[in-house]
Amino acid sequence: MISFIILMSIVVCFSAILALALNFQWGKGGMVNFGLSGFYTLGAYAAALLILKGGANAFVATVGAMLIVAVVCGLVALVTLRVTEEDYFAIVTLGVGEMLRLVSLNEDWLTNGALGLAGIPRPFGASVPPEMYPYFLLGLSLALLAFTYAALTVIARSPFGRLVRAVREDDVVAATLGKNVLWARVRIFAIGGAFIGLAGSMHSFYYQYIDPTQFTNIVIAYAFMAVIAGGRGAHLGTIAGAAVVMVLLEGSRFLKDAIPALNSDQLAAIRIIIIGAGLIALLIWKPQGFLKEYRLRTEERT
Amino acid sequence: MYIIQTAFNGVISGVIMTLPALAVTLLFGVLKFPNFAVGAMMTVAAYLAFALNAQLGWPLLAAALTAALAMGVLCIAIDQVTFKPLRERGGITLMVASLGLGFILENLARFAYGNAARSFVIELARPFRVADIRMNYEQMITLSVSATAMLLMWFLLSRTATGRAMRAVADNPALALVRGIESPRVIRWTWFITGLLLGVGGVLIGMDRALEPPMGSNYLISVFAAAILGGLGSPLGAFVGAIIIGVVSELSTLVLPPNYRIGVPLVAIALVLIFRPQGLFGQPYIRK
Numbered sequence: 361m362i363s364f365i366i367l368m369s370i371v372v373c374f375s376a377i378l379a380l381a382l383n384f385q386w387g388k389g390g391m392v393n394f395g396l397s398g399f400y401t402l403g404a405y406a407a408a409l410l411i412l413k414g415g416a417n418a419f420v421a422t423v424g425a426m427l428i429v430a431v432v433c434g435l436v437a438l439v440t441l442r443v444t445e446e447d448y449f450a451i452v453t454l455g456v457g458e459m460l461r462l463v464s465l466n467e468d469w470l471t472n473g474a475l476g477l478a479g480i481p482r483p484f485g486a487s488v489p490p491e492m493y494p495y496f497l498l499g500l501s502l503a504l505l506a507f508t509y510a511a512l513t514v515i516a517r518s519p520f521g522r523l524v525r526a527v528r529e530d531d532v533v534a535a536t537l538g539k540n541v542l543w544a545r546v547r548i549f550a551i552g553g554a555f556i557g558l559a560g561s562m563h564s565f566y567y568q569y570i571d572p573t574q575f576t577n578i579v580i581a582y583a584f585m586a587v588i589a590g591g592r593g594a595h596l597g598t599i600a601g602a603a604v605v606m607v608l609l610e611g612s613r614f615l616k617d618a619i620p621a622l623n624s625d626q627l628a629a630i631r632i633i634i635i636g637a638g639l640i641a642l643l644i645w646k647p648q649g650f651l652k653e654y655r656l657r658t659e660e661r662t
Numbered sequence: 663m664y665i666i667q668t669a670f671n672g673v674i675s676g677v678i679m680t681l682p683a684l685a686v687t688l689l690f691g692v693l694k695f696p697n698f699a700v701g702a703m704m705t706v707a708a709y710l711a712f713a714l715n716a717q718l719g720w721p722l723l724a725a726a727l728t729a730a731l732a733m734g735v736l737c738i739a740i741d742q743v744t745f746k747p748l749r750e751r752g753g754i755t756l757m758v759a760s761l762g763l764g765f766i767l768e769n770l771a772r773f774a775y776g777n778a779a780r781s782f783v784i785e786l787a788r789p790f791r792v793a794d795i796r797m798n799y800e801q802m803i804t805l806s807v808s809a810t811a812m813l814l815m816w817f818l819l820s821r822t823a824t825g826r827a828m829r830a831v832a833d834n835p836a837l838a839l840v841r842g843i844e845s846p847r848v849i850r851w852t853w854f855i856t857g858l859l860l861g862v863g864g865v866l867i868g869m870d871r872a873l874e875p876p877m878g879s880n881y882l883i884s885v886f887a888a889a890i891l892g893g894l895g896s897p898l899g900a901f902v903g904a905i906i907i908g909v910v911s912e913l914s915t916l917v918l919p920p921n922y923r924i925g926v927p928l929v930a931i932a933l934v935l936i937f938r939p940q941g942l943f944g945q946p947y948i949r950k
Contacts (some may be wrong), residue, residue, distance in 0.1 A: 392754055394698070394761060439932065447696050448890065448935060450757050454698070455883045455928040466921040581765050584758060625776050629769035636769070639762035643755055644747045 366494045368610055370566055373501035376602035377508045378559035378579070380595060384512055385552035386584075387592035387653075388521070390528030391545060392435070392450045395457025397579040399553060402460050403429045403560020404570050407476045409470065416482035420563065426557035432456075433553025437546045465572045476571025480564050501562060505599070507644035508555055513595055515551065523626060524548055525593075578628075581635045588642045591649025600651070605635070667795055668912050674801045676888075676908020677808045678870055679881060681863035683888035683900040684815060691832030691895035692852045693745070697887065697938030701879030702767035704864030707733040708873050709771045711865045716783045722762065722865075725782075736849050737857030748911070772875040779872040782865075800869050811862055812900040812901060815855075819897055824851050832895055839887040884911065887927030891934050893944020902942060906930075 377402060385391045393399070406428045410421035440452045464471045469561070473479065487495045513523050523544050526534040531541045564570050582605050590601030612631050615622075642649070682700055689697050707729050714725035744763055748755050767924060787799040819825035831836040833847045839845060867877055888907045892899020911926040918925070 386754075390754065392757060394757075440935065447690075447753055447757070447894075448931070450698075450754075451696060451883070451886045451890070452928070452931060454926070455887075455931065457922055458883060459922075459928060462921055462924060466919070579766065581762070584761070588758075626773050629773040630771045632765050633773070636762040636765035640744055640759050640766075643751075643759050643762075644744075647751070647755070648886075 363494060366498050368607070370494075370498050370501045371507045371610065372603045372606045373498075374562035374566065375582070375586070375606045376505055376556055376599045377562065379583050379598045379602040380512055381552045381555035381559060382583045383587045383590070383593065383595065383598040384516075384524075384555070385549055387587050387598070388516060388528065389524050389545065389548035389552070389596075391549055391552075393453050393549075393552070394580065395436075395453035395455070395460070396583055397459035397575045397577060398457025399429050399433060400433060400560045400563070401464050401572070401575040404564045404575070405464055405471055405477070405555035405560075407561030408480045408555065408564040408570055410549045411480060412477060418481070422558065423562045425561040425659060426554040429557030429560065430550040430554035433556070434546050434550035437549035438521055438542075441542055441545050461575065462573060464575070468522065471572075473524045474572060476569060477564075478569045480568045480570070482568065483565055491496075492531050497566070501566075504562065505560065508558065509595055509599065512551075512555070513621050516593075516595070520547075530635070578609075578632055578635075581632055581639070582606070585635050585639050585642075587649075588639060588647075589649055591651040593653030594649060594651040597649055597651030609635075624652070663917065665913070668916060669909055670795050670797070672909035672912030673905060674804060674908070675870070675912060676905035677804055678863065678866050679885050679888050679904040679908055680808050680812055680901050681817060681859045682885045683892070684812075684897055685859040685863070686885055686889040687892065687895055687900040688828070688832075688852055688859075689856050690732060690889070691850060691886075692828060693749075693756070695753040695760070698757060698760040699764035699767060700856075700885065701876075701882040702764040702771075703733065703737065703860045704867060704878035704881070705771050705873075705875060706736075706767045706864070706878075707857075707861035708864035708868040708877065709775055711861075712775075712780060712782060712868065712873055716780070719783075721791050722784055722869075726862065726865040729865065730858045733861035733864075734857030736852040737853040737860075740847065741853045744915060759770070768875050768879060775875075777875060781872050782869060784869070791821045793831040804866050804870065807862060807866065811859065815897060818855070824848070826938075828852055840934065883924055884908075884927045887930045891930050891941055893941025896941065896943040898942055899943030906940075 378396075382393060382396060383391050403425045407421045407425035410416040410424045411418065436452065436456050440449050445660070465473060467473070479611070482493065482497070483500065484496070487491070494498065516524070523534065523539055526537075526539065527541055527544050527548070535541045561573075567574070583602075586601035586605045587598055588601075589604065590597030590599070598614075609631060612627065615627060682704060685698055686697065704903045711722070711725045713726055714720045714728055715722050720728075740763065744759055745756060748759055751870035784800070789796050790800040791797070817906050819829060827838070827843045827848045828844055828851065830841070835845060838848075864878060867881065871877060884907055885904075888903035889900050890903070891906060892901070892903030907927055907930060910930070914923060914926050
């Protein structure tokens with residue numbers, strides 16, 4: 361049971377990083393990303409391939425994956441938003457995400473197709489004793505989550521962070537004040553993309569085996585749910601949201617024993633139905649989520 | 663010869679997309695957001711028809727019409743529960759809600775019927791040849807059903823009071839309101855017609871391929887591309903856009919790996935956005 365809780369916590373860590381990345385793009389910057397699972401796939405495969413075929417170490421592979429996803433996200437934003445509005449952007453992200461999934465499924469020479477990539481080595485696997493490894497990986501994941509939280513919080517409270525929120529609230533006003541809205545959006549999407557890449561590479565290191573079936577739409581459903589529940593723009597809320605959603609998702613595996621009449625496809629379907637319904641219910645009744653976004657407070661005048 | 667055969671297949675798959683593309687464009691015109699649940703709505707309608715056709719033994723035509731009507735009513739109900747409370751919250755919130763709705767609908771179908779592919783009960787008929795092009799009976803049904811639906815839509819939009827009201831609301835909601843057009847009523851009609859179109863479209867897809875939970879969402883990007891290419895909000899554009907996307911996607915398989923057919927609609931969206939953002943038949947798009 362202890363080991364289950366540890367493994368569970370590691371999953372929560374990289375899910376929370378993914379949710380924080382989406383929170384930055386959508387919660388802070390107002391840019392919907394319906395291709396999230398595709399970019400997550402890209403991050404996972406980039407890290408795995410850099411190690412397996414590029415001979416990189418875990419650190420270089422992770423940084424490489426972050427850069428690759430950031431560049432792809434930035435390009436998508438640059439090409440699409442140069443000419444258009446957010447309605448089209450959502451559709452394009454959906455399409456690019458689907459394209460990335462198809463590449464992982466069909467380019468056998470690179471990704472090994474439906475068979476997936478096996479034997480991804482664990483970071484520092486040689487120097488940590490095997491019985492201690494889960495604890496080590498949990499520590500590492502917590503450190504990376506803390507890093508993500510700190511980095512995104514620093515960015516959000518910087519002058520650029522205020523520009524990000526200004527673009528979300530009213531891009532026309534931001535543009536009128538002389539801000540380059542397009543360039544701001546490209547950076548928002550690329551920064552979010554870097555952390556999607558981080559989450560993806562952690563996914564690879566944790567499972568040590570990746571195949572296209574691991575990256576389904578449930579990734580999108582759960583990440584949006586985590587951000588909405590936690591409160592759009594609220595970092596701690598997003599982490600809490602991700603933890604709750606992942607515990608519910610993973611915990612519902614035990615439902616199978618409780619309700620033997622349902623097969624695993626039906627249980628998987630029920631989980632997504634519940635997430636979808638929760639998403640809409642929160643949008644209607646609790647659109648601000650459960651925690652508030654950080655606001656710069658000026659000192660009270662006396 | 664092979665090229666002509668491929669082009670013909672492309673026309674058929676384009677024709678299949680005309681109805682959902684029209685649904686997307688109508689909804690966008692009136693409600694001003696792209697509905698990401700259209701794929702899953704087609705899936706649900708197709709399974710409704712499947713239940714009537716394969717499980718209760720109805721003829722497919724009756725099953726399809728009943729399913730389409732049911733989908734129309736269901737769409738009004740879905741709108742009342744999901745989108746009506748969010749109407750004033752802006753396009754992004756509505757898009758995310760429609761994504762969640764799509765998850766719910768697709769997985770309701772998965773819950774009820776599982777992941778296995780199924781098909782309608784229809785009489786098998788031999789494919790026949792016209793001028794050396796291989797055609798089959800289902801393709802002829804697809805062509806005639808879509809043509810009929812398009813004619814009815816044209817009649818509705820241009821010759822009836824409801825259609826004029828819909829176009830008025832799409833064009834300028836405030837002005838329509840001033841002129842005494844009740845927008846809630848127009849919105850209900852729009853959803854009902856959307857449901858009908860998606861219902862028939864879902865059955866056509868199920869007939870062309872097979873019934874499985876992702877059957878509708880597989881078409882999502884192509885359908886959006888068709889609507890954008892034609893100009894979001896333009897019914898004629900949706901029709902032309904769907905045919906173009908269908909034919910080009912199919913022809914692309916002659917030179918590109920067929921797995922990446924989905925790249926065609928994506929490239930089409932990119933090209934349209936770069937060179938003609940309002941689409942082939944759309945009005946220049948001004949957001950206030």
